[in-house]
Amino acid sequence: MPPIPASPLAPGSQQKSGPGKKRVVNYDSDSDSSEAASPAKPKSQAPRANGLSSETPNGFSASSPSRKRSKVQAKNGSGKDKDGEKRLKEADRLWETRRELPFYQGRKTVLEEILANETTIILGETGCGKSTQLPQLLRRNALSLDHYKRAPKIAITQPRRLPAIALATRVSAEMGVAVGEEVGYTVRFEDSTSKATGVRFMTEGVLMRELANNSREASTSEQQGLNLLLQYDVVVIDEAHERTLNTDFLCGALKTIQRIRKGLAGKNGNGAGSSGKGKGKEAVTKLKIVVMSATLDPSKFVRFFETERPALIVKGRMYDVTTRHLLEPAEDFIETAAKQVMQIHCSGDGEGDVLVFMPGAEEIETCADTLRRASKDLPDSSDKLAILPLYAQLAPAAQAKIFSKPAENTRRVVIATNIAETSITIPGVSYVVDTGFKKEKEYIYRSSGALEHLKLKSVSKAAAWQRTGRAGRERAGHCYRLFTEAAFGDLIDFDAPEIQRCDLAAAVLQLIAMGQNPFEFEYIDDPGRESTLGLIPVLAAFQTLSGLEAISGPTTITPLGRRMLHFPLDPSHARILLSSFTHSCPSEIIDILSLVVSGPVWIDRSSERDATAAARQKFLAREGDHLTNMNVFRAYLAIKDDKSESPAKWAKENFVNTKTLQAAIRVRDQLRELVRREGVDPALSCGGDKDSVGRCLLSGLYMNTAVVQSDGTYRQTTGSLQVKIHPSSVLMSKKVPAILYDELTITTAMYARNVSQFEQSWLTDLPPFKQAAKANGST
């Protein structure tokens, strides 16, 4: 049976003309859809002579990779050696499946649209091949149509690291070249690219950093300070529907860059984008933007980029998924989920693994226990069940089980958080059980600092369809929604973009570094207007950054702010690191910050809390959690170094989270290198003078401070909230005069987490307090 394209609800997909209108370009008129979508039936017909597939001046062609090699490949020696031959053979093999991809079928229209327009919006369903084929299409064929005088340089952004690396690897394989030559990737900690790289996959964060660190202040109304990304002819924003913080900021910045480059290219007489052949600097060329997204309502992007053409839609390769809803609301969604899994398993019709979506780790473990017990009652004749929890905090080895082959006669049941919605694709799934819940961090802004809490929320319609689609990636599947159809109808259509949900300080600093005024910036969705989180987020970010002395105006970044951007840290953490240079304690601060940004230091299982607390005492620093955690980190590093004891065993005995410490080691290495580049010795230590560490922490966390009251409780210094020290802190039940903390969470009480003590008098040395004192004195 040929796969049937799934028809997940695509809000607004049946739209009329005008913005938001879409045109389906999935198949050329001469190819029939069932043929195009069937991987089992390769077409032997040669590519059409449509100007795209014939041989081109530089040797690129749409024929198999080994038959035609590019100049780039030849120059790099690919194909000359054994590895090269192997790669070309593999590329030939991949070629067969490539040309069956829906994207390949519609490539002519896509290329024409991109070449004819400044900005193109492509909606591609899962499996259509857009992310792998688009760069090759542009790189190979743009030249043949006389649009560029050289193969265009392309950047493609991804929200996450893994896809960026995987796509670069895949596209390299398809082109028969080694990763890092013609095609490469740049993500944090890893850069595979070289001068020969024409297609660069990267995370959105890398491109944001590049823009922020290589721009100057806006000097004129034309905003010439902005880095114009002249090394790229085309920038592709992939997975734009996810609307990450960076997606939104990048879209805004790219639109401005495009406008400036258009003006400059017009001035020096460069039309579509030829490179200057004359001596001196390369002439400014126009920038093409391609926005790629899942099949959702494109009207926001169409409107934002003011594209004159409607979005293109490329059909995907999804199988049909039936969806069922409950007739009555579930009383206990964990129990209902377990029952549903057993029913799927025992009804006996159909193969395939089951994927259950749960909001969090605790719910997952409860459900897993229930299922393990139930599976013991299965008759011997029945297939077995393998219950596999999956969430981010899980040890890597347990996570890896998802990808190992299941035992004979065993059905796997993966119980996951929304990590399985986008980040991890589980093979073999044909049943999805969706509780309809997720957890999300919510920030509440106060002028006295942010409060946060994790909230149980219903998913959006779009997310529910995304979960449903996870059942139809390999064969037709089924989705069981553990809520009623009416409840589904009540769900919001889309999740609010991240820009309306989180702390904007880091992004706003980067924006100001680009010479852009955050109050006048063109946002796809205004972060202020629709936010219900108290203070207007941009203003809150502006105040935070002013307090940290990172900025001195809406478009003015201070030298300190510029230096803060040299580090992959939030502004407050970057401020702490810079303070350590003057307080002679970069060694301590680097270790502390590496831990703070890497995750929980301690394994926190409720059944072992006393033992964890006892272990913590072994590393106790009376100053608080920051130095206590640093002591643990250093003990771990020493044990790894000295090799007399197993670090894993040591960590287990001391209830220490090795996942966090391993991550911290990478961050630490990177920070040490960056500090070295600032001309500071990262090993410089304050020795026994721990006050220096406290003063540094206070410079970035002065908003997160509280002082003890006569009744033993703590009250915020910048606000009036009464806060408690979290019971996991070494300072719990110790009465200290003043505390600073990493975060304030509301759970059963207002809890400060990761707490250290400090001396109140230090506050008056800080700029925000000095200014306040001055203002008071003058009136």
Place this chain on the structure above:
DNA sequence: GAGCACTGC
């Protein structure tokens, strides 16, 4: 006296 989804530089 505890209740933590997921990314990224």
